[in-house]
Amino acid sequence: MFSRKGEASYYGADGLLHFSQLGQNWLMQSQNLAVKPWISVGVSVSTPNSIAAPDGTFTANKISENQVTGEHRMSRNLSVTKGEAVTLSIYVKAGTRSRIQFSFSNGSSYTGGNPTVKFNLATGTFTSISSNVVSSQAVNSGNGWWRIKLTGMPDLGTASGFHLYVVNDSNGINYSGGSDKYIYAWGAQMEAGSNMSTYIPTTVAPLYGTSLRFNYNLSGSTPTLAGALIEPESTNLIPYSQKFDISAWNKRNSTVVTSGTKSPDGVSSAYKIKENTSSATHNIAPVSNLTTSSGSTYTLSAFLREAERDWGYFNVNGSSIHFDLNNGIIGNKNNLFISWRIENAGNGWFRCSATFIASSSSTSIYIGPEKYNGQQSYGGDGNSGILVWGVQLEKSVVPTSYIRTSGSAVTRGADIVTLGSPDSSSVYDVFIQRSQGGTWVNGKSGSFEVETSISEILLINLYNSGITIREKEESVQALFPQVYESVGISGTIVPLFKELYYTQSPSKSWSMQKAVNKTAPIYRAQVNSNDVWSGDANNQDRERSELYLKNANLPFNRDIWLSFAIRIAPGTALNLESADFCYLGQFHASEDDRDISSPPVLGLRLEGLDTIKVFTCSTTDNPHYKSPKSILRGTSQFERGIWHKNVMRIRFSTTNGQLQWWKDGVELVNLSGIGIGYPDEVGPYWKFGIYRSPMSNTIAVEYANMEVESVNSLSSRINNPLIIS
Numbered sequence: 001m002f003s004r005k006g007e008a009s010y011y012g013a014d015g016l017l018h019f020s021q022l023g024q025n026w027l028m029q030s031q032n033l034a035v036k037p038w039i040s041v042g043v044s045v046s047t048p049n050s051i052a053a054p055d056g057t058f059t060a061n062k063i064s065e066n067q068v069t070g071e072h073r074m075s076r077n078l079s080v081t082k083g084e085a086v087t088l089s090i091y092v093k094a095g096t097r098s099r100i101q102f103s104f105s106n107g108s109s110y111t112g113g114n115p116t117v118k119f120n121l122a123t124g125t126f127t128s129i130s131s132n133v134v135s136s137q138a139v140n141s142g143n144g145w146w147r148i149k150l151t152g153m154p155d156l157g158t159a160s161g162f163h164l165y166v167v168n169d170s171n172g173i174n175y176s177g178g179s180d181k182y183i184y185a186w187g188a189q190m191e192a193g194s195n196m197s198t199y200i201p202t203t204v205a206p207l208y209g210t211s212l213r214f215n216y217n218l219s220g221s222t223p224t225l226a227g228a229l230i231e232p233e234s235t236n237l238i239p240y241s242q243k244f245d246i247s248a249w250n251k252r253n254s255t256v257v258t259s260g261t262k263s264p265d266g267v268s269s270a271y272k273i274k275e276n277t278s279s280a281t282h283n284i285a286p287v288s289n290l291t292t293s294s295g296s297t298y299t300l301s302a303f304l305r306e307a308e309r310d311w312g313y314f315n316v317n318g319s320s321i322h323f324d325l326n327n328g329i330i331g332n333k334n335n336l337f338i339s340w341r342i343e344n345a346g347n348g349w350f351r352c353s354a355t356f357i358a359s360s361s362s363t364s365i366y367i368g369p370e371k372y373n374g375q376q377s378y379g380g381d382g383n384s385g386i387l388v389w390g391v392q393l394e395k396s397v398v399p400t401s402y403i404r405t406s407g408s409a410v411t412r413g414a415d416i417v418t419l420g421s422p423d424s425s426s427v428y429d430v431f432i433q434r435s436q437g438g439t440w441v442n443g444k445s446g447s448f449e450v451e452t453s454i455s456e457i458l459l460i461n462l463y464n465s466g467i468t469i470r471e472k473e474e475s476v477q478a479l480f481p482q483v484y485e486s487v488g489i490s491g492t493i494v495p496l497f498k499e500l501y502y503t504q505s506p507s508k509s510w511s512m513q514k515a516v517n518k519t520a521p522i523y524r525a526q527v528n529s530n531d532v533w534s535g536d537a538n539n540q541d542r543e544r545s546e547l548y549l550k551n552a553n554l555p556f557n558r559d560i561w562l563s564f565a566i567r568i569a570p571g572t573a574l575n576l577e578s579a580d581f582c583y584l585g586q587f588h589a590s591e592d593d594r595d596i597s598s599p600p601v602l603g604l605r606l607e608g609l610d611t612i613k614v615f616t617c618s619t620t621d622n623p624h625y626k627s628p629k630s631i632l633r634g635t636s637q638f639e640r641g642i643w644h645k646n647v648m649r650i651r652f653s654t655t656n657g658q659l660q661w662w663k664d665g666v667e668l669v670n671l672s673g674i675g676i677g678y679p680d681e682v683g684p685y686w687k688f689g690i691y692r693s694p695m696s697n698t699i700a701v702e703y704a705n706m707e708v709e710s711v712n713s714l715s716s717r718i719n720n721p722l723i724i725s
Helices: 469-479
Strands: 008-011 017-020 023-025 039-041 043-046 061-065 073-079 086-094 099-104 116-120 125-129 135-142 145-152 159-167 182-192 207-209 213-217 224-229 234-236 249-252 254-262 269-275 279-281 283-286 297-306 311-316 319-324 329-333 337-346 349-357 365-370 377-379 385-394 410-412 416-419 428-434 437-444 457-464 484-486 493-496 499-504 512-515 522-527 543-548 559-568 582-588 602-607 611-616 631-637 644-651 653-663 666-676 685-692 699-709
Touching: 008 224, 039 043, 043 073, 061 159, 073 182, 086 099, 086 159, 099 145, 116 145, 125 135, 145 182, 159 182, 249 254, 254 283, 254 385, 269 365, 297 311, 297 365, 311 349, 311 385, 319 337, 319 349, 329 337, 349 385, 365 385, 428 469, 457 469, 512 543, 522 543, 522 685, 559 582, 611 653, 611 666, 631 653, 631 666, 685 699
Parallel strands: 008 213
Antiparallel strands: 008 017, 023 182, 023 207, 039 073, 043 061, 061 182, 073 159, 086 145, 086 182, 099 116, 099 159, 116 125, 135 145, 213 224, 224 457, 234 385, 234 410, 249 283, 254 269, 269 385, 279 377, 283 365, 297 349, 297 385, 311 319, 311 365, 319 329, 337 349, 428 437, 428 457, 484 512, 493 499, 499 543, 512 522, 522 699, 543 685, 559 644, 559 699, 582 602, 582 685, 602 611, 611 631, 644 653, 653 666
8 A cells, every 4th residue: 555645756767857746547457458347349458477567567468459350449438527638648568569549539529539649659659649639748668668648628528438549550440450469558547637647556446646656767878767766754945946047046146047958857948057257156045044953964955967067066054065067976075064976867967965964043055056176266257057957955864856846845745655464363574675775674463564765665575474584685685686886996984884994905896895785784805816905015915805994993801792794705716825825804913113013813714615714813022023823713614605604702812812703603612711912002903805915816705794892792693693685
């Protein structure tokens, strides 16, 4: 069940921004054309279950011609209100036929007979439109589907309905049919008014209201389905959010003119902020400062597009952030802004956003062009500028979908999606995969309301309650393998739970990556032959790609807990010489100035094909001038391509150290009264990834849910590890 108060926007398969409005569908059985009250003439209807409908389900209908001479059509009869416009729409896709005719029925209700269009599904063009058609439209809905819209005015009567004809190659509707000739159809809608609202599916009764939004990603060469938007409530605080040529907007050293370029919705014309010839800043701003709550987080967003200027900026309370509208990247930014993004909105548009914490009850906002990154003030030429549309300020830590306004703030209601219980007495677990990761909700009974998020939902599955963590992880892994993106060049800061890590890598695209479609933090390190970090440039006998806890030195004589999952990618066995090494994780000493650089105080080494050995190292010499010998403390086999969950409890002490190691819930090592570490002024720090001597093998390792804790115990992770999803 779905509901939402008010309209809401989304990116469509046609690459444009759309608004899902309060709508209606007078038709019952809008997707099943094989049942009553549908009328078939000269055709047979089936559901192949192999053709994806526009919503991704395999519910598309195949309309096949019968081997008879005459018309080949599907029809519906319905009463309408005399003198009020009516809009029809239906999704159609070419099969072995590629031409259709779409028309109203009962022509006596319309001056001039049935309003009619003919459409070529192969070329995406109307081949004829009758003169009494009020309006028509064809929306490319992806994967060969077209949503055909037809509006007519029943000015003479109330009897109506519509026909969908299969048309032969000669554009005729009366001909001898062939059983191998067919088209596909799905999602019919009939509603009052001249606008086509978002499609509302029906079964045994008509429906009125709003529909779920399916959002598309516009960053690629063609739009791709991102998933269903189930968003929280939000309010756009800016009046006249897309009309800037009125007195509600101040113009400073600039004018606002109609550009002639279509806005992101493809309907209206965008405005241009045109600079004057002053040597100053050139921008627009709401006529009054906006009321905000001091200490609350807000996000400002706007659709911007380059014109004569490639750079645009936001200025909030005197602090600025800059956007490269040619390359779609962020430029300079003030520390006021705690997060930011630039989203491809199609057709040259970018939706730019910046998040900040309000410092008072009044917030000023300026938007303008600039000559270069950070150069807001310059001598204008009287013509140049940037395009702007759809400005939004909302009390939110992220930008939500655009909310258009006129004279006052507008609130978009929350999307409310409720799943019915599969069985009144059953207990079940729910898995929800969003574009940015998956989550589990366990032990549910009765109906389940889906939590809102700005991240699109790809899938919701119900499982019998009580399946194991490993079964859940394997199911999710089969459905959604990791999608990795580089974390950036060496030195990039990587947040991981409550810690900040830094990268040490050769800055290759493969060196250190993060899974962007997982909720669990999952990182992948890879080292190829000759992958040398710049910091090792003077020491070529090592290769690495690691994340390390800089400035996070761990205490001596206190329990340190380490919990993580590791999966070693399939590959060839390591053939190591006696002096060779390959660490997959290490506690590195914080050496004093006079100490010699020595082996890790605790290290996890990969040897052979799948053997991981844990070594420790210690000395009481202070300072120490001789590198101590590493001592083997434990060994285990780590089958490649399989996740293994590890927990360690370590106490660093030169004489009274302790080490426990659990793998997949089984204790492998339990030692006390041993030396682990050196007599340094401060304790060691943790690094994970790959650190090795030069070799020809390519090694790749994944790490999930990496936790380091020096205050609280992680003993619960031994038998109840964090799930990888």
